[in-house]
Structures are given as structure tokens and as C-alpha cells.
Amino acid sequence: MLAPDRLEAVMISLEGPDRYSQAGGLGVRARELCRALAAVGVRTTLVFAGDPALPAEEVDQGVRLVRWGQQISARHPTGVYEGEEEIIADLEAYLPGWLAQEVVGPARRRGHAVALLAEEWQTAGTVLRASDRLHALGLRHSCALLWNANNTFGFDRVDWTRLGYVASVTTVSRYMRQLMLSWGVNALVIPNGIPEAALAPVDASAARRIADAADTPCLAFKIGRFHPDKRWHQAVGAIAALRARGIPARLLMRGGIEPFGHEVLDHARHLGLAVADWFEPVDGPAAIATALADSAGAPLVHLRTFLPDSVLPAIYAGATAVLANSGHEPFGLVGLEAMAAGGVAVVGPTGEEYARPYANAVVIETDDGAEVAGALRGLVERPELGERLRRAARHDAAEFVWPRVVEGLLERLRFVCEHQGVAVHGW
Numbered sequence: 001m002l003a004p005d006r007l008e009a010v011m012i013s014l015e016g017p018d019r020y021s022q023a024g025g026l027g028v029r030a031r032e033l034c035r036a037l038a039a040v041g042v043r044t045t046l047v048f049a050g051d052p053a054l055p056a057e058e059v060d061q062g063v064r065l066v067r068w069g070q071q072i073s074a075r076h077p078t079g080v081y082e083g084e085e086e087i088i089a090d091l092e093a094y095l096p097g098w099l100a101q102e103v104v105g106p107a108r109r110r111g112h113a114v115a116l117l118a119e120e121w122q123t124a125g126t127v128l129r130a131s132d133r134l135h136a137l138g139l140r141h142s143c144a145l146l147w148n149a150n151n152t153f154g155f156d157r158v159d160w161t162r163l164g165y166v167a168s169v170t171t172v173s174r175y176m177r178q179l180m181l182s183w184g185v186n187a188l189v190i191p192n193g194i195p196e197a198a199l200a201p202v203d204a205s206a207a208r209r210i211a212d213a214a215d216t217p218c219l220a221f222k223i224g225r226f227h228p229d230k231r232w233h234q235a236v237g238a239i240a241a242l243r244a245r246g247i248p249a250r251l252l253m254r255g256g257i258e259p260f261g262h263e264v265l266d267h268a269r270h271l272g273l274a275v276a277d278w279f280e281p282v283d284g285p286a287a288i289a290t291a292l293a294d295s296a297g298a299p300l301v302h303l304r305t306f307l308p309d310s311v312l313p314a315i316y317a318g319a320t321a322v323l324a325n326s327g328h329e330p331f332g333l334v335g336l337e338a339m340a341a342g343g344v345a346v347v348g349p350t351g352e353e354y355a356r357p358y359a360n361a362v363v364i365e366t367d368d369g370a371e372v373a374g375a376l377r378g379l380v381e382r383p384e385l386g387e388r389l390r391r392a393a394r395h396d397a398a399e400f401v402w403p404r405v406v407e408g409l410l411e412r413l414r415f416v417c418e419h420q421g422v423a424v425h426g427w
Contacts, residue, residue: 002410002417002424004041008107009034010099012126013119014080014087016048017065020073021080024225025192025333026119026150032195033117036402038062040410043112045103047095049073049080049087068095084122091126096133104139113424114143115413121154123147124163131166144413144422146170149187151330152179160185168416172331173351188412191353192331193405198340199398202317206285210318213289215297217380218242218249220346221319223307226261229328231348233267237369238323239299240271242376249376251323252292252315254303265302273299282307285314316343320379320386325364325372326350335361336400339393344386346375354400358385360392 011034015027022028030046038044039062050067052074058065067073069083069090076083099116107114118127127147134140145167149155160183163169171177171187180187211219220239224230235251242249255261265275276298278291282305295301316322322338324347329335332352335345339354345361355361362375379386417424 002113002413004037004410006112006424007115007410007413008043008045008103008112009037009115009117010045010047010103011117011119012047012091012095012123014049014084014122015119016046016050016067017060018048018051018054018067020051021048023079023081025331028333029150029192030119032193032402033406034063035061035195036193036406040403040406043107049083052077088122088125091123092129095126096130099130100133100137100139104134104143105137108139108142113417113422115416116143116145118145118147118167120148120150121158124158127167128159128162141421141423144168144417144420146416148172148190149176149180149330150192152176155183168419170412173353175351175353176330188416190409190412191400191405192333192336193400193402194333194336194340194397196401196403198313198337199394199401200313202313202341203285204317206314207318209289210285210292210314213292214250214252214318215293216248216250217320218247218376219252219292219319220249220321220323220376221252221315222323222325223254223312223334224256224324224326226255226258226264228260229326231325231327231367232260232264234325234364234367234369234372235323236264236268236271236273236300238372238376240268240273241369241373243273243299245373245377247377247380248297250292250297250299250301252288252301252303252319254307265300268300275300275302277302277304279304281305282311285311285318287311288315312337313341316341317390319343321346321362321376323372324348324352327367336397340397342390342394344379344389345393346372354396356392356396358389360389360396362389 013030017031034044034046045064047066052070069087072083072086104114147167148170169187170190177187239249239251276295316338321344324335326348330351335347338345347355357363
């Protein structure tokens with residue numbers, strides 16, 4: 001393993017820790033991976049498209065945060081991807097020089113090597129230009145370049161031949177690695193992770209309050225973007241199938257702002273399921289219990305308000321099951337988070353490699369709502385099954401905490417540095 005005190009890291013990602021910068025799981029990954037690197041002694045910088053109202057630079061939990069292109073973000077106040085193309089162009093034009101001057105050059109003077117960790121297609125061009133700039137300045141052998149794919153979005157915009165030549169390509173699961181082989185890319189697998197705090201005991205009284213407020217033997221919870229890949233129709237169909245069989249199942253749901261959400265809700269109503277929209281603020285588990293209790297037993301309770309991460313563990317633990325039943329999931333962080341909280345995760349069969357069918361989770365193989373309905377019915381009829389899965393889930397989720405992921409990353413970096421000719425002192 002590379003010695004952390006001889007290594008510095010800089011991550012480039014459009015998403016980051018600011019609420020402005022989070023549109024999916026990438027912002028959480030960037031925040032937590034950087035914090036985990038800093039925690040083991042790696043001098044760590046995170047460059048991202050941040051909130052224009054916050055400081056351009058600050059240190060948070062040991063990580064130097066650099067909010068890039070705030071003048072661009074200020075013109076696009078609704079979120080990080082509104083000004084996506086402008087941010088990409090600005091990164092490609094100016095970040096390579098900044099990287100050489102502010103990170104790699106000073107690191108070399110300290111006798112350190114640098115790992116540049118770039119995330120997603122938006123940063124691929126910056127990696128190419130950074131390699132050229134570092135070569136021109138005689139700094140290339142002080143910096144290992146890694147580019148990571150969390151999804152297949154934007155693959156058609158990546159110059160794979162050049163990227164594979166200058167950088168080591170990584171991804172988050174063996175499933176994603178197989179998909180990337182069709183693009184001629186042989187990627188290293190470095191999985192996602194969860195913070196150790198995700199394994200903290202959940203407030204049992206808060207979880208019970210949510211379960212009691214639902215007033216049903218079957219409360220399912222689903223959170224994610226409104227996208228066909230997430231199999232929302234399957235989840236809704238499962239609720240309808242259970243209710244048709246006399247089980248008053250309910251679905252607590254939190255989607256996004258995507259247009260596909262209208263199709264999901266129309267599908268629910270077509271199946272005869274009433275939808276209760278909940279607009280009141282959610283500041284804790286008690287608010288979730290109120291939403292469930294005050295929605296007149298509606299089969300679907302649609303949270304239309306911001307849902308803090310701090311509330312999720314109690315929901316995961318209080319629900320009968322968490323429906324993370326995607327048809328395409330590069331990694332499946334929601335399922336792993338649910339397992340860490342002691343929830344029963346119902347996941348798909350793609351990137352969720354942490355899931356073992358009916359050993360620590362339920363794995364769904366088809367897009368048929370009847371399969372999810374059958375799984376939920378089994379959990380209702382056999383409470384001991386759910387309890388066994390919950391115990392195993394918490395135990396197995398501990399294998400994916402960020403400190404263990406970082407340990408594996410540092411081992412991988414030994415090979416990456418040797419492959420790229422990067423000199424690391426004190427191996």
C-alpha cells in the first residue's frame with residue numbers, strides 16, 4: 001500500500017458536497033471518498049462546481065474544497081447541471097494550469113506524488129489536457145491520472161483511445177466493467193462505499209414510529225430519480241398486486257423532478273391507486289410518521305419536499321422493505337445504505353454486488369411487478385425472514401465502509417503509479 005503521508009490527491013467532479021452541487025449519488029461519493037482519504041493522512045483537494053454563494057475555497061473535515069467556476073454557477077442558480085457545458089469548457093481551459101501550479105508542483109517540492117481522480121465523462125477532456133500540460137512542465141511523472149466511470153452517461157463523448165493512453169480507467173463494479181469492455185475499455189474496479197457512521201445504530205423508537213404510523217403490515221419505501229431504469233412502474237405494480245390480494249400495502253416514495261414522474265403517477269392512478277402528495281417540510285422521522293398517518297391510508301405517499309439524509313436510516317429500518325429494484329444500477333448505493341441501517345433491501349441483479357439473494361437482501365431478476373409483490377408477501381408472512389436478512393445486511397455492509405475502500409484504492413495506486421511511471425518515494 002502506498003504510504004498516505006507520501007501521497008496527495010485531487011478529485012475533479014461536477015458534483016460535490018454543496019446542496020447546489022448534488023443531483024445524484026456522485027456528490028455523495030466525491031464528498032465521502034475525499035473525507036476518507038483525508039482521514040488516513042492523504043492531503044486531499046476536491047474541485048467541483050459549487051454553490052456560488054459559498055467561499056471559493058475552504059477546508060472541511062480535512063478536505064480542501066475548491067468551488068470551480070462560481071461566476072458560471074451564479075448565472076445558473078437552479079443546480080450544477082444547468083451550466084454543465086460552460087463548466088466543462090472552463091475546466092478544460094483553466095484547470096490543467098491550476099493543477100500544475102497549485103497541487104502537483106508544490107507536491108513534488110515536498111517529495112510527494114499526486115493522484116488525480118477524475119469523475120464521469122464531463123472531466124475526460126480535462127484529464128487529457130492535464131496530461132499534456134504536466135508533460136510540458138516536466139511534472140507528468142509526479143502525478144498518476146485516474147478517470148472513473150460511475151455510469152455509462154456520456155460515453156459517446158469520451159475519446160477512449162486517448163483517455164486509455166494517458167490515464168488508468170476505473171469503475172465501481174464488475175457489472176460496469178463488463179459494460180465498458182464493449183467500448184474497448186478494460187477498467188480497474190474500485191467500488192463505492194458508505195461512511196462508517198452509516199453503521200451507527202438506528203433510533204429504534206423512530207423506526208417503530210414510522211412503521212406504526214403506516215398502519216400496514218407492508219410498508220415499502222423507494223427513493224431515486226424518476227427514470228425507467230429505476231423500475232418505478234414495477235414498484236407501483238407490486239403495491240397494486242398486493243392490495244388486490246387483500247394486503248393493504250403502501251409505498252412511501254421520494255422521486256426527483258424528472259418528467260418521467262408524471263408517467264409513474266399516471267400509471268399508479270390507472271391501477272386504481274390513490275396518491276397523496278406531501279408538501280410539508282421534513283426535518284426528522286416524526287415528520288415522516290405524520291405524513292403516513294395524515295394521508296388517510298393512501299396506497300402511495302409522494303414526498304414532494306426535500307428529504308434530509310439524516311432521516312433516511314429511520315425510514316430504511318422502519319419500512320418492511322426498501323425497493324432499490326433498478327434494472328440498470330452501476331453500483332446501487334441506496335441498497336447498501338439500507339442494509340447498513342438494518343433495512344431489507346430489494347435490489348436488482350446488476351451492479352449490486354454486495355447483495356446475496358435471501359442471505360442479506362432480496363435480489364429481483366425481472367421487471368415484473370409480481371416478482372416484487374411475491375418478495376414483499378414473503379416478508380409479511382415470514383417476519384423471521386426479514387429479521388434474519390436485517391442482521392446479515394448490517395454485518396455485510398461493514399465490508400464496504402470508505403476506510404476499507406480507500407485501503408484498496410491505495411493498494412491499486414501502487415500498480416497505477418508503476419504503470420504510468422510515477423515516482424513514489426518511500427514505498
